[in-house]
Amino acid sequence: GAVVSQHPSWVICKSGTSVKIECRSLDFQATTMFWYRQFPKQSLMLMATSNEGSKATYEQGVEKDKFLINHASLTLSTLTVTSAHPEDSSFYICSPRTGYNEQFFGPGTRLTVL
Amino acid sequence: DQQVKQNSPSLSVQEGRISILNCDYTNSMFDYFLWYKKYPAEGPTFLISISSIKDKNEDGRFTVFLNKSAKHLSLHIVPSQPGDSAVYFCAEKGGSAPLVFGKGTRLSVIA
Numbered sequence: 001g002a003v004v005s006q007h008p009s010w011v012i013c014k015s016g017t018s019v020k021i022e023c024r025s026l027d028f029q030a031t032t033m034f035w036y037r038q039f040p041k042q043s044l045m046l047m048a049t050s051n052e053g054s055k056a057t058y059e060q061g062v063e064k065d066k067f068l069i070n071h072a073s074l075t076l077s078t079l080t081v082t083s084a085h086p087e088d089s090s091f092y093i094c095s096p097r098t099g100y101n102e103q104f105f106g107p108g109t110r111l112t113v114l
Numbered sequence: 115d116q117q118v119k120q121n122s123p124s125l126s127v128q129e130g131r132i133s134i135l136n137c138d139y140t141n142s143m144f145d146y147f148l149w150y151k152k153y154p155a156e157g158p159t160f161l162i163s164i165s166s167i168k169d170k171n172e173d174g175r176f177t178v179f180l181n182k183s184a185k186h187l188s189l190h191i192v193p194s195q196p197g198d199s200a201v202y203f204c205a206e207k208g209g210s211a212p213l214v215f216g217k218g219t220r221l222s223v224i225a
Contacts, residue, residue, distance in 0.1 A: 001160075010155075034212045041123075043217040044158065044203065093157050095212070101146050103213050105157035 002028040002098050006106035013084055014114055021079045021109045023094035029074035030096030034103070035067075038091040047092075050077045084113045117141045118206055120216035129225045133191040137204035137216055140185065144206045148213065149178060149189045152201045161202075162189070194223045 003026040013019050023033060031052045036044045048069055050056040056069035066088075068080040081088055093108040119138045127133045137147070146165055150158035164171040164178045164187065171178050177190045191198055201220045205213040 004157075006157075041217075044215045046212050046214075049212065091155070095157075097210060097212070101163055101207060102148055102160040103207075104160065108155065108157045110155055 001100065001102070002026075002030070002096055002104040004094060004096060004104055004106040006092075006094060006109050008109060009107060010110045010112075012112045012114065015085050016083055018080055018082045019084055019111060021081070021092055021094075021111075023077045023079070023106050025075050025096045028096055028098060030077070030098070031074060032097035033071060033077035034095045034097065035069065035077075035079055036093045036095065036105075038093065038108075044093065048079075081111065084111070086113045089113045116216070117214050118204060118216040120204060120219050122219050123217070124220040124222070126222045126224060127194045129196055129223055130193045133189075133194045133198065133221055133223065135189040135191075135202050135204075135219050135221065137187050137189075138185055139187070139206055141206065141208075142182070142185065144208045146207045147178070147180060147187050148205045148207060149176075150203045150205060150215075151198075152203060152218070158203060191221075194221075196223050196225050199223045 005024045007022045033050045035047045038044045048056045048058045050069045050071040052071045058064045071077040094106045095103045148163040149161040152158040162176045180187045201218045203218045205215045
């Protein structure tokens, strides 16, 4: 499988600030990274797909200018929540595309916006 | 409309008994169905999968059944253990597309 880390695991910020979440693929070169978020008692919903060296593609309803994704290398993808608001409080999880049928997920980042 | 539906938000089972988690789907164009287990504030962990060409897959205490005519799959855990208490998500996968998840079922195994 693929080992994935995320940093930070937990962050609290004030409304209007920006937060960067890092996702690292530790033992796998990920040309594609999927970003999901999960609101309380809801499903894991795909937000966007980041591709190394090119622009990310966003799912319907996800603001690309608010959720900036950078996939600078085969082992690092970052998600920046710009001008965060309380409604952005959620659990953000990354998952690299691999050759396996199953997807492997990072441990997640809990974002709380006050 | 949700492609993957888990209609039971929660389930309580006595330790040692069988847990049956259900999932319905609408899209028949898939390669695999997968079950994931998730604890609070952690990423989901892969549990077991089933190919579209099979109707059963077993791995230790976990068995997944697929009924294509009914567009239904289920995860059986027997015997259930307190450590199995978590939220279980079913997900479908087609080709290299990302997984599509259901809303999850919270399983509580009571000692």
